[in-house]
Amino acid sequence: MVATISWKFTAREIAEKPELFTSGHRACAGCGPAIALRQIMKATRGPTIVTNATGCMEVVSTIYPYTAWKVPWIHTAFENAAANASGIEAALKAMKRKRRLKQEKVDVIAFAGDGGTFDIGIQALSGAAERGHDFLYVLYDNEAYMNTGIQRSGGTPHGASTTTSPGGTDIPGKTQMKKPIADIMVAHEIPYVATASIAYWQDLLIKARKGLEAEGPAFLHVFAPCPRGWRYDTSKTIELARLAVETCIFPLWEAIDSEYSLSPQSKIMTLKPERRKDVREYLKMQRRFGHLFKPKFEHVLTDIQKIIDKRWNKLLKKCSMT
Amino acid sequence: MKAGQQETRAMNGDEAVAYAVKQSDVDVVAAYPITPQTIIVERFSEYVADGKVKTEFVCTESEHSALSACVAASATGARTFTASASAGLALMHEILYVTSGCRAPVVMAIANRALSAPINIHCDHSDSMAERDSSWVQIYVENSQEAYDSIIQAFRIAEHPDLLLPVMVCLDAFFLSHTLENVKVLPDEAVREFVGNRQLPLITNHNGEKVPFKLDPDNPITMGPLDLFDYYFEHKRQQEEAMQKAAQIITETHNAYSQLTGRRYGNGLVDSYRLEDAEIATVCVGSTAGTTKTVVDQLRAKGVKAGLLRLRNFRPLPVRDIKEALENISAIAVMDRSNSFGGYGGPIFHELRHVLYDTSSHPYVVDYIYGLGGRDMPQNIIKGIYKDLMEIVETKSVKEYVQFAGVR
Secondary structure (H helix, E strand, O other): OOOOOOOOOOHHHHHHOOOOEOOOOOOOOOOHHHHHHHHHHOOOOOOEEEEEOOOHHHHHHOEOOOOOEOOOEEEOOOOOHHHHHHHHHHHHHHHHHOOOOOOOOOEEEEEEEOHHHHHOOHHHHHHHHHHOOOOEEEEEEOOOEOOOOOEOOOOOOOOOOEOOEOEOOOOEOOOOOOOOHHHHHHOOOOOEEEEEEOOOHHHHHHHHHHHHHOOOOEEEEEEOOOHHHHOOOHHHHHHHHHHHHHOOOOOOEEEEOOEEEEOHHHHHHHHOHHHOOOHHHHHHOOHHHHHHHOHHHHHHHHHHHHHHHHHHHHHHHHOOOO | OOHHHOEEEEEOHHHHHHHHHHHOOOOEEEEOOOOOOHHHHHHHHHHHHOOOOOOEEEEOOOHHHHHHHHHHHHHOOOOEEEEEOHHHHHHHHHHHHHHHHOOOOOEEEEEEOOOOOOOOOOOOOHHHHOOOOOOOEEEEOOOHHHHHHHHHHHHHHHOOOOOOOOEEEEEEOOOOOOOOEEEEEOOHHHHHHHHOOOOOOEEEOOOOOEEEOOOOOOOOOEEOOEOOOOOHHHHHHHHHHHHHHHHHHHHHHHHHHHHHHOOOOOOOOEEEEOOOOOOEEEEEOOOHHHHHHHHHHHHHHOOOOEEEEEEOEEEOOOHHHHHHHHOOOOEEEEEEOOOOOOOOOOHHHHHHHHHHOOOOOOOEEEEEEEOHHHOOOOHHHHHHHHHHHHHHHHHOOOOOOEEEEOOO
8 A cells, every 4th residue: 555645845855855866977968867866866765775777877877986876776687677676675574584684674766767667677577566576666768778879669659760760761760659568567456656757856756755655566657858869959858858748648647556546747638628738849849750740751640649649548537537 | 513413304406405495594585486496496485385484585487587686685685595497597697697797695506407499308417507607606416415515505605705606506407306315414503503694795885985795775885887898807807816716615615514414525626436546537517426436336346447526516617626636547538418519529528628738647538428408327328438438548549539428
């Protein structure tokens, strides 16, 4: 069960909390995932151990002999962040049972990107969720393998051009849809699943804390734009993270014990539909979708809108909003 | 503790391993079932279900996750064990290197089984031999008693602050894993005392302070970082330096254990059988040594000066011990239960011939690939190998350096 207490996480409170993911890391200017990690580490409630899948955040934060982490942190491989978290949690449990653990409670967080979650890491994640380990899994989703040079993943949206799904003369970027990973995690019947965007930091922090408070596995899908991979100006990261929510391409919701509910930022789109923005506004800001604005591929824009509408309506049903 | 206080139990090799793990105060066991390792995890699950251990047992969805969980658990300060075989070990391949690279002293039992394809569940050493460069200590056992003894020793070896490297204890599929044998076991307290508590060496953290080498919220350290061309090479050399200390740690641990139990396996690294005045000898690992000893006795009864060198350790390779044991032998046959396709003989042959190249006596060294996929290695084939060696000594020539034994 997830505690129903709500945390405020005021700006003052956040500013005063020490940085656990510190400056000096080598993330690109305008990096969305770095913002996500910094914010989430502000939501921790006590002693915490972090494990990180191979990927951008691992690479930029721990170039030996430097580290950006003020918490115990381990990286071992790409596909096994959830398995590492399982091992850490098991070790803590055993040591507590044997009275060898100094702390009363230690939280475990696993960070992984979309490649490490939608694709290569889904088996370990599914296994850890089924086994019920008490940990928070954070997916920082920048919608492609950015660390290796912008290759498509299961998290890349329909129509996006990547280096392995290029927008060519014949094929308009990725032809498949984004895998509904958070719904897949809800289907595991774990206590807490939520989506969040770095544009709404308070919502993100509250959800991260809820995930930590949940007794058992929690999954947090964080939308985190990447200026290098999406091809936009580095100053637009937060704007895009907000537009994704406002266009309903990435709605915010949470599922407590599999009960879906829309978060306020998305709920408003049902109460005041005029607030909902045209997806073209979001797409045209990013060169990864540039090819879709050529006459030949205009139909893809329509397809994208259809996909969004279909998924949005499905979500509204799950949230009993229809 | 005296040898007399030991109890004799009928156990197969897998059960002997599980029993040793039960007694070794292990914190985390993470494993995935694969024939012929399954009995290890089944028995251990029973110990957990019956409250006989305080271990956290994580029954993972794959071997890859099993070893990943073990590395992270070990990094958190837990004594950690897993077991696998064949395809399972192959699936762990990536994480084997991560385990040693993270200096996580995980102990793993391998029930040596052939690799696919074609799929085959029976014994050969292709699985663990393929991992010989992964910086794990490899111990190959001859019988279930040695499997039990070696697991207990393995925790003390792996966790030794001068080593901090993982240890594989390899036992032959079915020949050992599933065959009942009388195994002498120590009382729980004696094992507990022998393995002791896990020791955590102090390391220097990013602020220059000495902190325990583990994931500890009071003393945060970063493990498994990105390590580029400016440091990676040094870290890999440190790993090799640790491996070079392993031989001494293994012999010390073996000696201490022998005092407790009265049992010895050679000097802990190699186990010589009637080699002192031998003219011809075979070299092998694992259960085939048992059959070979019988053959050696038969040949000795006929006046043939035959001997056997069983390598208990393949990693680290006991170079000095091999030289000492074999430099006065005229002709040596290596018996490899795995093949290095397209190479010149099997993996043990490669290393044996390489080690003996420096000896002034320059013995003849030949190789026999045998027993792949569980093919039996009966006495008559081993006798044939000794016969070939006698011919080599007599004719001072070798017809074929690498052959298959027992194949149609």
